[in-house]
Amino acid sequence: MILIADSGSTKCSWALCDKKGNLIEEISTIGFNPYFIEYDIIIAKLKKTQLDKYKEHVTDVFFYGAGCSLLEKRKIIESPLRHFFKNANINIRHDLEAACLATYTGRENITCILGTGSNSCFYNGKDITTHAPSLGFILGDEASGNYFGRKILNMYFNNLLTDELAKELEEEFETDISIIQKNIYNNRANVFLAKYFPFIIKNKNHPLIEELIQNALAEFITLHIKPFKKHQKIEINFIGSVAFFLSEEIEKIITKNNLKIGQIIKNPIQKLITFHILKTNSEDTLYQPIEKFFPAGITTTRNTPV
Secondary structure: OEEEEEEOOOEEEEEEEOOOOOEEEEEEEEOOOOOOOOHHHHHHHHHOOOHHHHHHHOOEEEEEEOOOOOHHHHHHHHHHHHHHOOOOEEEEEEHHHHHHHHHOOOOOEEEEEEOOOEEEEEEOOOOEEEOOOOOHHHHOOOOOHHHHHHHHHHHHHOOOOOHHHHHHHHHHOOOOHHHHHHHHOOOOHHHHHHOOHHHHHHOOOOHHHHHHHHHHHHHHHHHHOOOOOOOOOOEEEEEOHHHHHOHHHHHHHHHHOOOEEEEEEOOOHHHHHHHHHHHHHHHOOOOOOHHHOOOOOEEEOOOOOO
């Protein structure tokens, strides 16, 4: 059996398949981001799922995760997975690679992630290049779920929301400052902040929220798309729940900036299944090192257009 996982900070989607690509189980857990999770928690979460029943039969695990660009961080995820799936080859990759594989159509492109966090890269079918390192939810993550959470809470506590919007936020979301502070000073603050994103979607046609969305997307384009040298010539793809629910707004602002919109996909898991099954059946690469058919890796070039 082959197990494929796509993990953000909030949620991880798992697809257990046979070697022909038939889906046996589809499972969801919390996100396994190595910056915010530990060995014991990963083991405990896996034991509570149907994967515990199949763990001895899994031969290969392909895990794509947020926060997994560095080898030291990949090891944090690899160790418990290797312990849990004792008979499997464990392959840990960055979620940018999953996004690239899911949206690639044979042409070089810029691929963006807008979920709990945000990121972008240039992909030519072989190499992934980012123009700057991901700065995380404190310094970066523009236009992400946690970014919008920060913004809406800031507006609320500084009395910048209308009475109507403030009342709705109070009725449907946490606005007790003591509870909020407790959550933002723990190791999953980005996930907590992203929980406010549904408020943005529900009220996205309100002038105040509409302006917030436009400013956030404009900032993302300025910082994460325009630094790429070919940004006006190639398609720009988006992956993630934030991108999916703001697809209309993204298409409008991309067009406004004379850029080319590509695909907008909520979750890449189905395309990852197709990718791995095709590679397995056509090239007999299931037991080959993953580098044989994966992108070589991610290269970061700060302040250097690609």
